[in-house]
Amino acid sequence: MLRVRQWLFAASFFVCGASLASTACPNFFVNGSNPSIDASLTTRTTEVCHTEYVLLASGVTKGPLYSAQHITAAQVAGADSISRTGSFHQETAIPAADRSQTSDYTNSGFDRGHMTPAGDESTIDSEKESFSMANIVPQDHKLNTGEWAKIEAKVRDLATNLGEVYVVTGPAFDPDNTPTIGKDQVAVPQYTWKAVYEPGKGAAAYLCQNDDSITCDVVSLNDIKTLSGVDPFPALSSSDHANPISLPLP
Incomplete structure (x- = not known):
């Protein structure tokens, strides 16, 4: 945790000002309010509404700034009843110059890491939508297949037990050192x-x-806002932002 806190302190000097754009799919957000993002991140962004999630794609990072869901117990039950059938594909709803390709990841040393996981999708068609490359970031293999997969499962368990949860997932980049992969220069998050x-x-x-x-x-929502430039739930109170509830760790 020490490394995280040290980086949060440094990042606070880079994150200032926020922008809250309108959304075409408010059903995925708490009180219909989409995440607010730091003004420095708004260049070349495109919102893409899919059946069971929405993402904000960045033509600068060539991936999502966030991917958001309203997960219900019924959706999880549907997800448990289908098999994984999707394949990675370019996101045609964003400009061609802003897209990443699956080939960018070949021999890169990174997995194609879902932000909205395929395992959350309740139908074959919506599962296929989760394989959009605009929903993907370069992710360490050990993390992607280990703790991250366990966290995704914990969130599905929460949705089942509580009936519903709102989820926003995304990357955070080191402003001093952001490596890239592939010919499309896909940014690698720290x-x-x-x-x-809940x-x-x-x-x-x-x-x-x-x-x-x-x-x-x-961590708290304030920590995420400071670290990534994204406020996942701007409709929530300052107390909700400052005081994290307990979430089950793997």
Whole structure:
């Protein structure tokens, strides 16, 4: 946790000002309010509404700034009843110059890491939509197949037990050193995070270092906003932002 806190302190000097654009799919957001993002991140962004999730694609990072869901118990039950059948594909709803391709990841040393996971999707068609390359970031293999997959399963368990949860997932980049992969120069995040709102209870976020150290923790929404430039749930109170609820770690 020390490394995370040190980086949050440094990142606070880079994140200032926020922008809240309108959304074409408010059903995925708490009170219909989509995440607010730092003004410095708004260049070449495109919202894409899919059947069971929405993403904000960045033509600068060539991936999502966030991917959001309203997961219900019924959706999880549907997801449990289907098999994984999707294949990675370009996102045709964004400009061609802003897209990444699956070939960008070939021999890169990184997995194609879902932000909205295929395992959350309740139909074959919606599962296929989750394989959009605009929903993908370069993710460490050990993290992607280990702790991150376990966190995704924990969130599905929460949705089942509570009836519903709102989830926003995204990357956070080191402003001083952002490596890229592939000919499309896909930005590699230093962290990936998953914010969870339990209606009537509060919110918190999982934060994982994007390396093989398998270092994940539960942090506040304010921490995520400072680190990534994204406020996942702007409709929530300042108290909800500052005081993380307990989330189950793997």
